[in-house]
Amino acid sequence: MDEEQATTDSTTNKSISESDLRTKKAYLFKTSVLERLREQRNSREFCDLVLCAENETFNVHKCVLVASSDYFEAMISRSGMQEATADTIELKDITANGLRAVLDFIYTGELSLSIENIAEVLRAVTHLQVNHAIKLCEDFLIEETTVDNCIDVLSLADLFSIPVLEKINKFVLRNFPKVALNEGFKRLTYEQILYLIRSNEFRLYPEIKVFDLCVEWLKSDEKHRMVHANALMEHVRFQTMKPEEFNDLVMSHEFMKTDPDCIRFSFEAFSYFSLPNRQYCSTSPRSKIRNEASLVCVNESMYILNKHDDVWEYMCNSLATWRTLSQKFVVVNNFLYACGGYSENNRETTNACYRFDPRTGLWSEIARLCEKRQFFSLAG
Structure with a gap:
């Protein structure tokens, strides 16, 4: 009976003690710890790993890398991998500047970005899978996208398959008349230009300009790009042009008269123009207006x-x-x-x-x- 009473009293006292607890936070403590860890990188005394990139070395802590990077977590925590017990790891797919930026982020929570360094930083953070840094890069790209650099930004987003790709594509679609002025569109890949001209949101009017755009892109590297002529022409909406434009400007190009698919598109357009009373029943993709649904x-x-x-x-x-x-x-x-x-x-x-x-x-x-x-x- 006395033992049961003692146990009850102990539990009661413990509950009372926990209810009296108050949590106080040292808001600068985490920052201070990171700062001390960063200072330790100046020597090997407290660091247990060296990273190498482009013949430059960086002293680091394994535990910090594992806590910050999915790439290093998989590499270091698996006992079967050679790097798990190594004192030095060489990283061949990223630059020294890119690695330096990532390590600075890991130890400070701050990522220094510019249009000039974003490519090598993106390569480093995506390769090393530092997800919080990837998100900062995405935000930076969206904030810094302009009509002058959007083609390069689009290529970066496409190259590294980051989620902002769709947003950058939308920006290019909405602003393409201005984008086309600096001829940066000639650097678009086939997949990128195909995405643009297939879209109802492509803001380039009238349609003859879409055709001229495709021709300029094809002829900027005629040896390698002319094989895509018929695939691009499939998405040019010839029937929305003026008949005179189609006859005088489109049909003046030889590939429209020699490529079998382009010949088919030409015949379809001529039939459309010659039978205006039947245009209402045309269901060809090339007769549809390039626009979103409007009220x-x-x-x-x-x-x-x-x-x-x-x-x-x-x-x-x-x-x-x-x-x-x-x-x-x-x-x-x-x-x-x-x-x-x-x-x-x-x-x-x-x-x-x-x-x-x-x-x-x-x-x-x-x-x-x-x-x-x-x-x-x-x-x-």
């Missing part, structure tokens, strides 16, 4: 919603819908149709039908409804 307001004038600035922008007058009420609208294959309704002036019901072509920005009258209608529905 259009139609009255006596037409307005389009600018999603970026959240404002309505004027497009053009709409004579087809002038003084006509209760018209019904539908979109089919990127053509906008306005049908039926009644006159605001005399209230007379109409069977008129109109089609708006966003490629030209013009309305045209098409075959009328069989009956005059104002209360009905349209579906695409």
